[in-house]
Amino acid sequence: MPRDSFEVGPVRVRAGRKQALALPITRLVTGADVDLPIRVVHGRHEGPTVWIDAAIHGDEAVGVEVVRQVLADLDAKKLRGTLIAVPIVNVLGFMNGDRYLPDRRDLNRSFPGSRRGSLAARIAHLMMTEVVAKCEVGIDLHTGSDRRTNLPQIRADLEDERTRELSLAFGAPVMMHARLRDGSLRAAAREAGAKVLLYEAGEAWRMDGWAVDAGVRGVRRVLAHLGMIDPPEEDPPAPTLESWRSGWVRARGTGMLHLEAELGQRVAKGERLGGLFDSFGKRVRLVHADRDGIVVGRTEAPLVSSGDAVVHLAEVLESPAQAVESEPHPDSVEETDEA
Template sequence: MRPSFEIGPVRVRAGRTQSVSLPITRLVTGADVDLPVRVVHGREDGPTVWIDAAIHGDEAVGVEVVRQVLAGLDAKTMRGTLIAVPIVNVLGFSNGDRYLPDRRDLNRSFPGAARGSLASQIAHLMMTEVVAKCEVGIDLHTGSDRRTNLPQIRADLEDPRTRELASAFAAPVMMHARLRDGSLRFAARERGATVLLYEAGEAWRMDPWAVDAGVLGVRRVLAALGMTDPVEEEPPAASAVSWRSGWVRARGTGMLHLEAQLGDRVTKGDRLGGLFDSFGKRVRLVRADRDGIVIGRTEAPLVNSGDAVIHLAEVEEPATPEGEHGVPHASDC
C-alpha cells in the first residue's frame, strides 16, 4: 500500500479521494475563504500531477473541465496522484471578476509570499501546497477582454518532455509560448515542473466545445503519464504546431462584422471581415496580414483603430525545434 498523501492538515490514504479546504483569508462578515482542493490518491505508484482553473476569476470553462475529469477518475484504479484546484481565484470567481478585490492579477503574482498582498498569499499557498508536490501541471484558461480562443496548448516546445505532453493533449494547435515573469507557469518551471497551459473559449461563458476539448486533452495526458488507461481506441489527430503568432489590428473605427471563424486557415490578404459605420456603410475591410490559422478573435461589436481583432498563428511542423523560429507572440494569459 502506498503511503498517505499529505496536504495541509490532511492525510489522504491510498485508494481514496478527499476534498480539502486550505485557508486563505477571512471576510469582514467573519466568513472564512478557503482554497478548494480535491486529491485523488491512487492505490498504485505513479506521477503526482495538478490541474487548476480560474486563476482569473472570469474563466469558467476550466472549472467545468476539472469537474468532468474528476467525475471520470477512480482512486482505486488510478496510478499516481492528482491534485485538482477548480477555482484558484475564489474571490474573483465569486464576483465574476477577472482580478482580486485589490485589482491585482493573480497570474502575475507567483511564486508569492506568505506575508505579501492577498494575491501574493494565494500564489504562495498554491505553490507550497500544490505545485511543490507535483511533477506535471495543467493550467486551464480562457480568452480575456471579450476575446474567444480556439482550443490550444501554450508551452515550451523546445523542451522535449513538455512537447511530448503537449502532443499527447492533442489540442487543435500547440504553440511555443515564452514564459512570463509572475505567472504560475514561470514559477512552476523554476521549481522543476513540466507545465501545459490550455486556452479555450471566452471569459464567463461555458462554451461546450472548449470544455469537451479540455476534458479529452487532460484525460489523454493522464493516460500518457501512465496514470489511467487510454481514453480512445484510435490516436487523435496531431496538433498543428506554431512558433509565431500575431494579432490583426483594425485600421479604422466602426462596428465589426467578422467572417473568419476559429480554426479557419487563411492566406495573407484574405478577407476576414469588415468595419461599418452606424448606418451600415462599410468603412474598412479587415484582411489577414499573414498565412495562418485563426486561434483567437474579438467578440466586441465596436472596435477602434489599432484594436486587436483576429489572432493568427503561423502553422508549421518542423522535424526538430532547431534553428531560429523568431520571437513568438503567444504568452501566458
C-alpha cells in the same frame, strides 16, 4: 505494500481514496472564511503526481467544468499516482465574476508569492507550497479574456523535450511555443522543476461546450500518456499543428465589426477576414490577414477602435524540420491571456 498517505496542509489522504479539503486564504469583513478548494485523488498504485487547476483568472469558467468532469471519471482504487485538482484558484474573483482580485491584482502575475505579502501573493504562495511543490506535471486551464474567444490550444515551452511530448499527448488542435511570463504560475512552476501545459479555449465567463470537451479529452490523454489511467476509448484526435510565431491583426479604423474568419480556419496573407461598418451600414474598412496561418483567437466585441486586436493568427509549421530552422519570434504568442 500499500502506498503512504498523501499530505496536503493538515490533511493526510490514504491510498485508494478521494478527499476534498479547503486551505484557509483570508477572512471577509462579514467574518466568513475564504478557502482554497482542493480535491486529492490518491491512487492505490504508484505513479506520477500531477495537478490541474482552473480560474486563476476569476472570469474563466470553462476550466472549472473541465476539472469537474475529469474528477467524475477517476477511480482512486485504479489510479496509478496522485492527482491534485484545484478547480477555482482565484476564489474571490470567481465569486464576483471578475478576472482580478479585489485589489485589482492579477493573480497570474503574483507567483511564486509570499506568505506575508499581498492577498495575491499569499494565494500564490499557498498554491506553490501545497500543490505545485508536490507535483511533476501541471495543467493550467484558461480561456480568452476581454471579449475574446480562443481555439482549443496548448501553450508551452516547446523547446523542452518532455513538455513538447506532453503537449502532443494532449492532442489540442494547435500547440504554441509561448515564452514564460514573469510572475505567472507557469514560470514559477518551471523554476520549481515541474513541466507545465497551459490550455486555452473558449471565452471568459462562458461555458463553451466545445472548449470544455476538448479540455476534458486532452487532460485524460495526458494522464493516460503518464500511465496514470488506461487510454480512453475514442477516435484518435487530428494531428496537432505546431506554431512558433503568432500575432494579432489590428483594426485600421473604428466601426461595427463583422468578422467572417472562424476559429480554426486556415487563411492566407491578404485574405479578407471581415469588415468595419458605420452605424448606417457604410463600410469603413476591410480587415485582411497579415500572414499565412490559422485563426486561434478572435474578438467578440461588436465595436472596435483603430488599433484594437481583432483576429489572432498563428503561423503553422508544415514540417517538423521547420522547428529547427525557425527561431522563436520575439513576439511569439503575442498578447496571450496568460499576460
